[in-house]
Amino acid sequence: MSQEDEIRQSLELIQKAVLSLDKKIENQGIRIGQLEKNANILPAAQQLPAQNLAYEVPLPPTPSFGQSEQAQDRAAAAESLSSKRVENTNENTFEENVAGPLFMRIGIAALVLGISFFLKYAFDNDWIGETGRILIGLLIGLGLLGIGEKTIRKYAMYGQAISGAGLAVMYLSIFSAFNYYHLIGSATAFFAMLVITLVGIALSFRYEAIPLMVIATAGAFAAPLLTANGQNNQIALFSYIVLLDLAVLAVAVFKNWRAVNVVGFIGTAILFSTWAAKFYTEQALGSTMFFLTIFFLLYSFSALIYNLIKKEASTGIEQALTLFSGFFYFGASYGLLYLNYGFLVGFFALILAGYYFIWAFAVRNFTPEDENLYTFLAFLAVGFITLAIPVQFKQNTITISWAIEALLLMVIGAKLKKNSFVIFSVVVTVLTLFRYFFLDSFKYNQYSISVFNPVFLTAVILVGCVYLMAYAVRSFADEKAGFVNKKSLMTLFFIIANFVSVFAVSQEINTSYNREISSVSSLRNIRREKIPVAPLNDPLNKTRINNNFYQTQEYKQEQEKITNLKSSNSIALSIFWLLYAIGLVAFGMVRASKRVRVGGMALLSLAILKLFFVDLWSLGRLYQIISSMSLGVVLLLVSFVYQKYKDLVKKII
Secondary structure, three states, rough: OOOOHHHHHHHHHHHHHHHHHHHHHHHHHHHHHHHHHHHOOOHHHOOOOOOHHHHHHHOOOOOOOOOHHHHHHHHHHHHHHHHHHHHHHHHHHHHHHHHHHHHHHHHHHHHHHHHHHHHHHHHOOOOHHHHOOOHHHHHHHHHHHHHHHOOOOOHHHHHHHHHHHHHHHHHOOOOOOOOHHOOOHHHHHHHHHHHHHHHHHHHHHHHOOHHHHHHHHHHHHHHHHHHHOOOOOHHHHHHHHHHHHHHHHHHHHHOOOOOHHHHHHHHHHHHHHHHHHHHHOHHHHHHHHHHHHHHHHHHHHHHHHHHHHHHOOOOHHHHHHHHHHHHHHHHHHHHHHHHHHHHHHHHHHHHHHHHHHHHHHHHHHHHHOHHHHHHHHHHHHHHHHHHHHHOOOOOHHHHHHHHHHHHHHHHHHHOOOOOOHHHHHHHHHHHHHHHHHHHHHHHHHHHHOOOOOOHHHHHHHHHHHHHHHHHHHHHHHOEEEEEEEHHHHHHHHHHHHHHHHHHHHHHHHHHHHHHHHHHHHHHHHHHHHHHOOOOOHHHHHHHHHHHHHOHHHHHHHHHHHHHHHHHHHHHHHHHHHHHHHHHHHHHHOOOOHHHHHHHHHHHHHHHHHHHHHHHHOOOOHHHHHHHHHHHHHHHHHOOOOOOOHHEEEHHHH
């Protein structure tokens, strides 16, 4: 290699070393900046000298030829030291969290408790009169507010806690002056608490202090309870609550202070419930519903208005506030209306459903990216529709209405490609099936006619709706329909429809035979009641009379008829299952559907097992012949079809 090539190669190595050094220095600078940020280092003008900082996080020296490994080792050591400093920073942060807010709260509580003990000791020993006690309380509250005013700008959390304690002491002082010592009237106490509340609200806005706003809001809602005089003044009380709720709404428009919404809603619910439990009468229905509706509208707006105005996504608290306000409103309205206006409650639920549909539409247009809030509001609307049906209707009408609702939801979801509506449809379908199987199906014995009875009609409509839902999924839905894929959802609906069909017809068969069996048993019991009763002191005569009855020709004929009816019932059930299974298999072959054929074969296997292990061993000779011959013919026909058309079957499969 020539000398020129060696020089060029050396220059390239030097250039690579310099670039590597620049990169490492840049990384160390970023790391030091991060450490300064985490450790809250003083501003640049007040930082430690450069040599100290270099000592804490040493920079790698300029590498020379043959020293690249040493430079890498030093960089690794610097990174290890940096990670240890980050761990120490986290430890200091945890320590600050414990020594700051936690100790501060405990200190405030201990201070208030100590002042309370001192004042109580002074009161017990008559050191201070009643008026003096109230004045001392107010002075302590004002003093705490003054301390909070001095410290809140520099130490925000500390100042907020001190100011909140001052507001609490002043509330308690006014309450004591009114309730315990009767130094002031209810109007004066109420006005004084309102002034304290306004001071707290003003301070909270001035310093952006949510805790102060929460304390002020809680005090404002507590004022009517603390100054109550036992008289019913609904208009004044509810008007005051409306003003407070308007204030909560105003805060919700400009501030995302959800804690204020929560405190306001709880306060409104407590005041309304307390008044209603003590003073409500039917004559106050109109005014009560009027104010209750205003409360609901204000809190439904305050829960959602900030997100729509600021176009921000919801965090979950909005959904919770909307849910609780809606159900509190409906529950309270239900309690007020049900006794004399129960026929309106279902329509009332439908109105709420429409109201939440409007909100869902607004969310879709103002914050379309907030899919969670839109889905939740749509779910509330569907929920109130579903709730309106059992509230307004009775018996099997509820099941039919739910089935139709599930169908409409599925059509909307599949056609508009909205998976949320598909999920709602599945949920309503589950409710419908639960009601049919565990409520409606037990009412067969109430009807004396087969097929043309409300329970079987319910099953027919339910099956039809489920098949139409499967068709809607097949025609409109995406491959991913809801939480399962399209084919799986269609299979689910197919299984549901066929299961309900088999169950309903089987119930009809059993119920029809049970009616005949009950009729024969009733006639036998009537004849049994006509037999003379043996004296109580003659058990032998009683036994002889019973034996004579059981040995009569009429009893034997009736017993044989009951046995034949039970056997006919079992055979009819087995034959129905066989025919239905053959129909499924044939339909599956025609439609080239493996799922249908498998379902048919499963039902056919169940029917075969029943015939072999139940009918052939527990029935009479005649019914054994019928069942075995029916089974043989069916199996031979199925086998023949598969053998004759095996090539076609293979092509279909």
